[in-house]
Amino acid sequence: MMAMTKPARDCASHGCDRCEVRGNAICADLACEDRAALSRIGRRVHLQAGQTVMWEGDSSTLVANVIEGTLKLSTSTGDGREQIVGVVYASDFIGRPFGARTPHSVTALTDARLCLYPRAAFDNFAREHSRLEHRLLQRTLNDLDRTRAWMLLLGRKNAREKVATFLLDMARRLPADGNGVIDLPLSRQQIADVLGLTIETVSRQMTDLKRRGVIALEGRRGVCVRDARRLENMAEGS
Amino acid sequence: MMAMTKPARDCASHGCDRCEVRGNAICADLACEDRAALSRIGRRVHLQAGQTVMWEGDSSTLVANVIEGTLKLSTSTGDGREQIVGVVYASDFIGRPFGARTPHSVTALTDARLCLYPRAAFDNFAREHSRLEHRLLQRTLNDLDRTRAWMLLLGRKNAREKVATFLLDMARRLPADGNGVIDLPLSRQQIADVLGLTIETVSRQMTDLKRRGVIALEGRRGVCVRDARRLENMAEGS
DNA sequence: CGCGACGTTGAATCAGTTCAAGCCAAGTGG
DNA sequence: CCACTTGGCTTGAACTGATTCAACGTCGCG
Incomplete structure (x- = not known):
């Protein structure tokens, strides 16, 4: 090539x-x-x-x-x-x-x-x-x-806001496949290192977001934003 | 003028x-x-x-x-x-x-x-x-x-490390008077807003640093670094 | 002197960490 | 082809550092 x-x-x-x-x-x-x-x-x-x-x-x-x-x-x-x-x-x-x-x-x-x-x-x-x-x-x-x-x-956001903000940022930057699934270039540990959290907290927040139907998870690296509006609200504080 | x-x-x-x-x-x-x-x-x-x-x-x-x-x-x-x-x-x-x-x-x-x-x-x-x-x-x-x-x-430092780092940064940037006292341009609340902490935590850390003899406090805005070496150690994690 | 803003201190609470166990998917080798 | 390992992720329970809420000091100024 x-x-x-x-x-x-x-x-x-x-x-x-x-x-x-x-x-x-x-x-x-x-x-x-x-x-x-x-x-x-x-x-x-x-x-x-x-x-x-x-x-x-x-x-x-x-x-x-x-x-x-x-x-x-x-x-x-x-x-x-x-x-x-x-x-x-x-x-x-x-x-x-x-x-x-x-x-x-x-x-x-x-x-x-x-x-x-x-x-x-x-x-x-x-x-x-x-x-x-x-x-x-x-x-x-x-x-x-x-x-x-x-x-x-x-400095000022809590774990939920951090993870929501991160996911929105990724969704904005990375191309989604046909089903709206994006492939995160970062492992959970690396996401934690971006957000100033631990891997466990990131995992818990992701699971929580999934449980609420705001996102869907596809394997380890795949994420699909289901309800962008709600995710945006969560990224600020509400 | x-x-x-x-x-x-x-x-x-x-x-x-x-x-x-x-x-x-x-x-x-x-x-x-x-x-x-x-x-x-x-x-x-x-x-x-x-x-x-x-x-x-x-x-x-x-x-x-x-x-x-x-x-x-x-x-x-x-x-x-x-x-x-x-x-x-x-x-x-x-x-x-x-x-x-x-x-x-x-x-x-x-x-x-x-x-x-x-x-x-x-x-x-x-x-x-x-x-x-x-x-x-x-x-x-x-x-x-x-x-x-x-x-x-x-993202990664705790309250003590944050306050120590802040004080060192200030000591580096601001001129000290004859007694080595520097006049902070920031209130406690503003220091908290720089460090991503609350005003109470900043206050407690400052008092603690004073109690240990690492710094001295002169009125509201005055600080004197007594033991720079120790403050530097505290700014990293030790 | 007394008011008001700023700072300190204490006690209770809680968000996030820590530590430990378990899960799952993808190899590896018998 | 199945047991076994391995690495990344999730889940649970206990703990803790920082926040929250509330009271009290103290400094500077009219």
Whole structure:
């Protein structure tokens, strides 16, 4: 799959033209030749579910675009308690440009494909291409908004509200199959790590939501939102 | 104070030259004439403690540099539970550039002075001055890092760890007087809103820390860190 | 002095955790 | 093909850290 064939014509001479996420990634509105230059800096890599690409606290040497798959961003306390601080999807950007340290680990939740750049080279490229930098800024501002909204959940919502909010967020982001069932990219433990709960509490809340007919569960990872209105009410406090 | 006098010479012809925060604010490395242009867009405003400049969900019409004072960024649930998602100090930037809505309220905790810009004009200016945009990007990336670190606190730390972490953060950011006493810009309720706790729990933890000799309390807002090492241990889990 | 806002303290309650057991579906090997 | 393991998920019962509710202090200001 995805062999790096090299056609002849000027502007079609690099892999990006066939890139699945080009329209949404930060490279979207680069001129054709600039995109070619950027593509020369980067390389494609495949990750298996569970693989970690960047470690919290390590010096920041890599950044990347996510081409396919879902990854988690996480931090931990010294004694091993983990908090997932973000979940990223295709076309999202990962890594810490313009900074010495990677502030959180990045781990693949599903098999994934990345377009990986050495940070230093990327930084230089970005500084010379303000359209790219502008896109990166927009994306970072959005991330910051979403992260701050999540703080309200972590600090002030109870278990039911947390789980309901999480499910709505997932339903919004992930495609549903014909029966309206979505396939969660996270295990129960990982959901707990997103919500600041324990696995048991997550499980109990899910079961409770099922019992009330608000959602249906299909196997371990499948969920179907049956009554979105009610789920939304539960996500706030009512 | 701070009257907008207009001296005659070319490059000294705007208020910025006397600006207390110029070295650290996002305007820092603008060329002299660009800074003059930016200053023409903005205006200085004074805020009294308690005043709110921007409301969560309102359309984003203003952005600003903080010249003096401390402000809080906050979000609330429908039923009035509040979470403080950030505290900003002199030379920080506030507001949501390149976005339609302000995602959180901004309220002065102390009397404050801002350098306020209409968002649309600021956006245009920023798009044409990539050094400004670059600085804004750096700042936003830093904010995001700090915000994500705070998620670990909200999701995974207990009350003692939260309060200890908070105090260390404050001690790092605020100047201490001759006796090592810092003046907290936040009331107990606001500390609770930062940490995702209740006011009573914050009070109990502070008293406990005092009883153990780790900190000393001076009146309502004064704190002195007596044993920083021990406080650091408490901030993680030990 | 006395009022009002802010902070502390105590006792009871409860949401969520902890610990322990059991369940289920998917392998693995005899 | 069936016993047995394995890993993820659920369920139950006991426990506990933080909240809730209520009373009491205390500081600053008219």
